[in-house]
Amino acid sequence: MTRIKHKNLVAYGLVAPYWIHFSIFMAYPLIFSLILVFHKWDVYTPMQFVGLRNFVRLFQDDLFLQSLLNTLLFLLIHIPLQIVAALLFSVLLNEKIRARGFFRAAYFMPVVISGVVISLLWQQLYSQENGVLNLLLAHIGLPKIPWLISPEWAMPSIAIMATWKNVGLYIVLFLAGLQTIPSYLYEAADIDGASVWQKFRSITLPMLNPTVLLVMILSTIGGFSLFIEPYMLTGGGPMNRTLSAMLYIYKQAFYFNRMGYAATLGFFFALLILSVVLVQRKIIEQEPE
């Protein structure tokens, strides 16, 4: 009996650090945020109970709706671009080319660099008057593009930048997927006289399907958390066209001290992401083996 008690104590001791961490940094904030949902609180003054008023406000908030649409537009540009770019580069980097290791490291580099640093770099690249991209366009006789200052161009510009930053991570995933494809499939295709494109379409792509779906889910979750890029590059402008849902929630909380409303938006948004991911998971589960 004593031995069992002792074993239990050891077990509790071993899980305690995690539980302490979980309680302070996960459970407490989650419960506190749930309480905030039903309150008005500006941090300075005591909370006021407001019932469901934050939810009523949420459904009447045109700007939140716009921020959701902006996030959706970002995902629509970012996810296909991400998959195509990562797939293309991974196929190239899977070949026995010279300095392959260097290129693999180079493509991965932006993933480990701070988003703030990358945003500052791209701010210079995108500058209307003296940015490198516009200078190149002007050099070949094309008109300058208002990358970050036109409401129509701003979100696509951010999507391009986010793709550049994250593509290295997905290249790694695709490379792992590519290396699991049995080489005899390509050898058989060679004997049958298949072209490079036919081999890619009929062998590589179908065999990479699970990786494509994984990349899609990860890109979706990552895309929903779009924050640093618009925060640094545009502040949500021009005309709120790059105001992502995360940035909007942040502004409500930390610009305007509307903690209750921000918590409500946060919970709603978390449920939305959960729903989308569950739908994606359902689709994956329906995929044939």
Added chain:
Amino acid sequence: MLIAAVIGLAALAGWVSCDRDGADKSGVNHLTYWPAANAQEILLAKESAQLWNEQHPETPVLVQPIPESQSTEEVLLAAVVGKTTPDICSNIWPGVVGQFVRARSLVPLDRFPDFDSLATARLPDGQLESYRFDDGHVYQFPWKTNPIMLEYNINRLREAGFDHPPRTYAEFFAMGRAISRDLTGDGHRDRWMMFVDIQMKWWLRYFDFYTFYIAASQGETLVRDHQVIFDNPAAVEVFRFFQQGFSEGIFPHASFQGDTFLSQQVAVHITGPWNIAHLEKFKSDGFAWDYAPIPVPDDHHGPVITYGDPKNMVIFTTCRQPERAWEFVKFLLSRERDLALLQTATQLPIRKNLLSDSLFVPYYAAHPRMARFAQQAPHTRGVDTVPELREIFDALAQEFEACCILGRRTPEEAVRRAAERSREILQ
């Protein structure tokens, strides 16, 4: 969750670090003083504290610059929540005082018996009333002002055929058209009249829209008696001024790294007296500049009023020795310390007779550019003390972007929309 985590950590930090009785290990009761975190003001604060400590060893002052952050307001918010506020802070922007008062984190200064006499002796007539809160108390003592003015490159204007800075919008555009040009022949402009920051940050609008609006409206602010008052012809005129500047290309549609005025990419710049030391340190040979009032609409009459960018002093309710803290505040507000403020931090004290006081006259004689700001100082306005001011500025910034920078709305429509949104915010 992020919100709760940040607040939780702030509270935890407060609980861990709060020095509740202000006493150090030797039992001496000290006062903590937070000045602004720039080098000049830290130096000034340390000088002041040293002098005070020599005279008052029983209540020494400990100087701690405001911790680094994007803004003083963010740090103070965390400090209020965590109850780690200092005893005294001298970098208080009046726009945030309303929130601190509602949080009961400020000591009403008019509770001190000699407050009225000090205010009467020091402050220009009528100024104190603008700082009185809704409950009838005064929680901040006006300390310094940085009148925002037009900084201009004398040589650049001369080259374009002008021997004086622009006084009206018409003059401004005439000079802008002459100065803005493509120097390299690549079909794109490399030189402009003025740089206006196109980033969507609400506080940037203090130094373009708000400054020009105060000048155009002869000193009106945005809110009076909790009612929006900026839906007027002056605001429309200012929006039109900036819209025209961008559409004519005399303001660049770009962000730049570095100082566009110092690099002579632009001919004029909107700034405060803090920029004098910066230019003196980094200017190239032959670079000549001066300061003038903000340009106004062509039919403007009377003195030009501008945004004063005031910073005030407060005592927090966490202070255990408010009477001693008040004594230190009075020490910082003395004539001698005001002269040190001019000399060390190149910033102007808010006080009567700023130009004629015999203590300051030699300083202006040696620093004529500072004299321009001192001349402007009596003609300044601060900000409204409504807690919703930041949101109102955010609404204005959004319309400024849509109308002036992007040209997607008329000035009338933009001002109307900003006013409507502000009314909703104030409800």
